[in-house]
Amino acid sequence: MKIHTTVLLSALLGLLVACGESPENTPPATSTEPTRTTSPAETVTPRADFRIPPEGFQTDPRRGRELFQANCMQCHGAEARGTDQGPPLIHRIYEPSHHSDLAFYIAMARGVHQHHWNFGDMPPIPAVDGEDAAHIIAWIRQEQRAAGIH
Numbered sequence: 001m002k003i004h005t006t007v008l009l010s011a012l013l014g015l016l017v018a019c020g021e022s023p024e025n026t027p028p029a030t031s032t033e034p035t036r037t038t039s040p041a042e043t044v045t046p047r048a049d050f051r052i053p054p055e056g057f058q059t060d061p062r063r064g065r066e067l068f069q070a071n072c073m074q075c076h077g078a079e080a081r082g083t084d085q086g087p088p089l090i091h092r093i094y095e096p097s098h099h100s101d102l103a104f105y106i107a108m109a110r111g112v113h114q115h116h117w118n119f120g121d122m123p124p125i126p127a128v129d130g131e132d133a134a135h136i137i138a139w140i141r142q143e144q145r146a147a148g149i150h
Contacts, residue, residue: 050109051130052102064139067132071125080140087117090143095150101137108133 069078075086082088093099093116106112111124144150
């Protein structure tokens with residue numbers, strides 16, 4: 001059982017690393033969509049020092065709301081209901097069975113490619129560390145529960 005778990009975790013880690021890299025000989029993607037101006041936040045490099053807090057870390061949804069409003073609301077709205085710049089996070093697409101807490105950590109640490117909505121790729125959030133992300137996720141999950149999402 002332990003070997004299966006180790007192999008599975010190693011494979012998952014390898015997949016995450018491989019998905020974040022692009023081959024050197026791959027030509028740039030072409031698009032028929034209009035060119036969009038790049039904001040300074042979209043040129044940010046993912047944080048190498050981002051660490052998910054240990055199991056048992058005490059999250060504070062109130063602190064998460066403050067951190068969300070300071071770092072995320074420009075795109076996702078003050079109450080995480082979305083804007084013309086980013087999707088709503090209080091939405092069934094983001095329930096834990098589809099987007100786990102790990103998906104949120106990865107999005108904040110590394111950014112994420114657009115895959116459900118047409119807002120463009122999400123850049124990493126350099127001002128948010130792992131503990132901040134845990135608080136933000138706790139607030140998002142609290143709001144989802146209040147909305148009957150999970």
